[in-house]
Amino acid sequence: MSETIFALASGRGRAGVAVMRLSGPLAGSALDRLCGVRPAARMARLAPLRDPENGEVIDRALVLWFPAPASFTGEDVAELHVHGGRAIVTRLTAVLTGLGLRPAGPGEFTRRAFEAGKLDLSQAEAIADLVDAETEAQRRQALRQLDGAMGRLYEGWRDRLKVLLARLEALIDFPDEGLDDAIEGAVLEGAAVLRAEIAAHLANGRRGERLRDGFEIAITGAPNVGKSSLLNRLSASEVAIVSDIPGTTRDVIEVALDLGGYRVLLIDTAGLRETDDPIEREGVRRALARAEGADLRLQVIVPGDAPPPESPGRESILVLNKCDLGAGPAGALPVSALSGQGIDGLLAAIATRVAARLDSAEAPAITRARHRLAVEEAVASLDRALLPGFLPAELRAEDLRLALRALGRVVGAVDVEDLLDVIFFEFCIGK
Ligand code: GDP
Ligand code: ZN
Numbered sequence: 001m002s003e004t005i006f007a008l009a010s011g012r013g014r015a016g017v018a019v020m021r022l023s024g025p026l027a028g029s030a031l032d033r034l035c036g037v038r039p040a041a042r043m044a045r046l047a048p049l050r051d052p053e054n055g056e057v058i059d060r061a062l063v064l065w066f067p068a069p070a071s072f073t074g075e076d077v078a079e080l081h082v083h084g085g086r087a088i089v090t091r092l093t094a095v096l097t098g099l100g101l102r103p104a105g106p107g108e109f110t111r112r113a114f115e116a117g118k119l120d121l122s123q124a125e126a127i128a129d130l131v132d133a134e135t136e137a138q139r140r141q142a143l144r145q146l147d148g149a150m151g152r153l154y155e156g157w158r159d160r161l162k163v164l165l166a167r168l169e170a171l172i173d174f175p176d177e178g179l180d181d182a183i184e185g186a187v188l189e190g191a192a193v194l195r196a197e198i199a200a201h202l203a204n205g206r207r208g209e210r211l212r213d214g215f216e217i218a219i220t221g222a223p224n225v226g227k228s229s230l231l232n233r234l235s236a237s238e239v240a241i242v243s244d245i246p247g248t249t250r251d252v253i254e255v256a257l258d259l260g261g262y263r264v265l266l267i268d269t270a271g272l273r274e275t276d277d278p279i280e281r282e283g284v285r286r287a288l289a290r291a292e293g294a295d296l297r298l299q300v301i302v303p304g305d306a307p308p309p310e311s312p313g314r315e316s317i318l319v320l321n322k323c324d325l326g327a328g329p330a331g332a333l334p335v336s337a338l339s340g341q342g343i344d345g346l347l348a349a350i351a352t353r354v355a356a357r358l359d360s361a362e363a364p365a366i367t368r369a370r371h372r373l374a375v376e377e378a379v380a381s382l383d384r385a386l387l388p389g390f391l392p393a394e395l396r397a398e399d400l401r402l403a404l405r406a407l408g409r410v411v412g413a414v415d416v417e418d419l420l421d422v423i424f425f426e427f428c429i430g431k
Contacts, residue, residue, distance in 0.1 A: 002075070002112075004030070005104035006096045007430040008089060015084035020092055021430065022101060023109055027076040030099050031065060034080070039065045049080065051095055058095070059088045073109055074116030107427025111420060114412060120151040121412025121423070125368065128427045129212060136261030137358065141211045141367065150364040150371075151411045153201075157194060158407050164190045165400045172393050184393060188386060191400065195382040198407075201366065202375055207358050208365025209372070210295060214256060214265040215354050218291035221300030226321040229337035230300060231255060231268040234347065260351045262358055267294060296353055298346075303328050315357075317349055370423075371410045378406035 004024025033052040039045035062081035071077035126145035133139040235255040253268040297316040303326030320328035324336045335342035385399035408414035
């Protein structure tokens with residue numbers, strides 16, 4: 001029998017209300033001991049909570065009772081909504097521990113829900129994302145994933161793969177000379193269609209991961225063009241070091257912004273210039289690597305500069321900073337980090353680019369590197385299954401099976417035991 005766990009489901013620290021959640025076989029008896037009565041299932045009830053040791057009232061609470069199996073974890077669950085004072089929470093913790101319950105680890109409620117089959121792994125991860133969501137787009141994406149859209153997509157692919165695999169296995173077990181080639185051909189055709197769909201899902205421009213982790217924008221340009229000043233102005237905070245000495249931005253500085261509901265990471269890079277100073281050179285190296293991987297670059301120039309050569313295939317916006325000092329080439333967006341002139345226009349231009357990349361169809365997107373790796377593996381397995389030329393059907397079947405497993409890992413249908421600790425450790429306690 002599993003242990004009964006409890007944790008503060010609401011935030012830590014002073015608050016109007018604190019919610020203590022209990023889950024496991026002792027949840028019901030703990031309720032009885034604390035409030036004398038057990039409320040009707042899923043109905044809130046106001047009751048004094050008493051210390052079973054001495055009958056002293058700890059607080060007046062709103063109490064909820066969710067008997068198994070119709071609860072979040074699938075176990076008996078109780079919720080105590082108490083006043084949010086620290087002393088109440090501390091006392092309740094002591095009382096619950098005395099009743100044989102133990103504090104929950106990170107994500108333990110959600111893990112129990114997953115293990116009870118209440119949600120698939122992508123939905124469990126969506127709960128963590130929802131708790132962490134800072135922007136509107138992050139919230140929408142997490143909610144969609146929680147709704148099971150991602151699970152349905154992957155399960156749909158898995159179902160189709162299972163059918164293909166079954167047909168290929170039937171052919172291996174019961175060969176029928178006349179039809180073998182036709183059946184194998186049909187299976188491979190089905191696998192090729194599936195592969196194309198999965199590959200398209202992979203090639204979604206990392207939309208889901210960008211929504212979750214942030215859209216990266218690197219600010220690039222020669223020393224002293226005002227990159228740090230621009231970052232400060234865009235983020236309206238004094239986070240980057242601004243100075244008159246060229247090359248003072250030694251480290252890569254990142255600022256997260258909420259831009260029209262999207263999480264955006266602004267990256268200030270060190271001045272890109274030739275230098276003999278080893279520290280500075282390291283800064284330049286890191287800046288280059290960072291700018292290389294960014295989703296969008298703000299290429300900053302100043303009056304008198306020629307426009308930099310186009311770098312094809314790279315998303316960028318040419319920004320003329322210090323427009324208070326003069327004009328620049330056509331096509332450059334004039335701003336002044338110093339006065340704030342043109343900054344609204346630049347923010348709008350960035351928002352347009354971000355939205356164009358991230359705000360596409362409602363189709364579920366890959367939100368985590370863990371999912372991406374599994375899907376890449378599925379595509380690689382399908383590629384092997386689809387190798388042209390003669391290949392024994394057994395080998396093709398094995399690769400279809402590997403693709404099936406890889407997709408199954410995303411939703412937690414197979415092979416995830418060792419992963420669970422890692423995944424749920426990311427959660428906050430009380431979820
Ligand atoms: P970075 O090396 O590209 O990061 O440049 P900084 O942000 O450190 O700025 C270098 C110098 O340019 C500082 O003295 C800033 O005050 C100045 N500066 C930045 N933006 C502007 C601007 O829009 N107009 C003027 N006139 N000076 C600016
Ligand atoms: Zn700088």
